[in-house]
Amino acid sequence: MCMGRTAGMADPQLLRLLTWLSPAFPVGAFAYSHGVERAIHDNTIRDRATLVAWLSDLLTQGSGWNDAVLCAASWRGEDVAELAEAMAGSRERHMETTLQGEAFVQAAEPWTGEGRPAPYPVAVGHAARNQGIALDAVLTAYLHAFSSNIVQAAVRLVPLGQRDGVATLAALEPVILDTAARASQSTLDDLGAATVLSDIAAMRHETQYSRVFRS
Template sequence: MLTGMTMVITTTTTTITRTATTIIMTDPVALSRLMTWLSPAFPVGSFAYSHGLERAIHDGLISDRLSLTGWLEALLDRGSGWNDAVLLAEAWRCTAAGDGIEEVAELAEAMAGSRERHMETTLQGGAFVDAMAAWGGERPTNGEGAITYPVAVGAAAARHQVKLEDALVAYLHAFASNLIQACVRLVPLGQRDGVGTLAALEAVILRTAQRPAGSTLDDLGSCTVLADIMSMNHETQYSRVFRS
């Protein structure tokens, strides 16, 4: 028995609120096609090109994961990766609107900064168009001219109702991934460093993919002069593994 004392028991009730999350999924057919078209196994020969990185490694400008990450970030944000994204977006819009892609295709071809860059983008573009025959449909042409790789991908994505934003993310991811794999062999880097580099570039890939949504051809332009010089110097490199 308790005398002169009051015992108070306080009960605390915890309320757990669960917020419903809506997940918006990409069309599975479009996703499957993007994964196929931009897979390293798709027969465009991307494994044969280093985009001038072989020369940059030869000259000691890329020697580890940090220097590689910085180099690729510049290409994606304000170099050839950015220009490819703008050209892809324009080809997508033209095709979606039912317009021809001849003008953007000619401009894309003229944008190649060196002989090897021109070879890299036109041969991959032609190979991509050839491989797309498996999906049937209209074959994009540029008269007697070549179809560059980003223009070919943009036109195909629009014809198959693939969202522009999804096509841009997939293209830029493949662009970076292919160059990282070249450096894994050449620097050399370990596979973990290669994956780490791709993870570090995730934000810039997504950011660059979002920007062309409101872009026009007036937004074309780059300031990665050293990367262009490396591509030009690679043309005369005595011993090399890659075609660019």
Template structure:
């Protein structure tokens, strides 16, 4: 009984540490500059494609199920498994960079990834697996794996942070009330968990996007006359 209690306490302690680290690393306060990116949503609002809470929720679901956020989830899982199996994750990082479909999407993922790797040193974590720059999902995945944080919860936390940031951008742009943003975030819980479970079993062969309008909005944002966000 005593041995079982000790093992349970160690497991609980490890889970609590993982939870605290994920909450810190993926919080809006972590210095990756996530608040300055809208992932093309600013242009979609300007063009009237996103104009209320329902159109925003549909947009986010498409990104999560069929678009860039799904691809990020696949890249995250591949990066995490690369560390777990002592494989070279640099090829995954290069692939993730190459999949950025526009100048601003490239800036968004690479600058956040590099900022994350720089800030993570306070936990004694290093980017020893990465020879150079890394896109955001791969950077977070590598650090999570090195800190013995399980793939599926780490991936769910990452997806939650990404979508939460996009919702907050839309709240300012549409505009929507904070209560609308919270309601959308609540409605995204089951889809996030489902995609995290699906992506954790994925391979790089599962990469692919059908959210073409989101990519077009990201490209057109580059030439938008008046902008609040960097992407």
């Protein structure tokens, strides 16, 4: 039985953020595995434990971390679009961030009224700033969406069951929250990654003979 509205749940900014970073939002995220398809092919990711470890590294010291720093800089009004493109370590990573960013800008236009393409984390940060969405909220939601997309790719390819996918996201909650908190206080001097295997997997995926995903 409905007992009335729960405090805070009617916030239009929260609803907007959930819509923008929903798997159903038309940015084409389902088409990208972020190099995970190659990591699975190489047996580096083969079960829930190895998937959690891989994603934890991406979030704390890899592309997930850099995306969060760039998103925060964009939210603060810094012009980091060219820098974000330069941070893409391979052709497919560049395609992934630029095409998703372009799609996000187009899809978010009913709210933002803007149409300037930018890499994905930059576009999300800029739109959130202009809509008055708190930085910690957008970083948490962005990193959750980043993780969820990779988990769904792994569920299809390892294969993992949906329960393993959900359990992976549960295990990543403290990592996502900590990364979002650190990124909210970051500067561009904090950019940097140490996930070499992920970068190599992304480059090898470009020439993989048979594949399901675009990256």
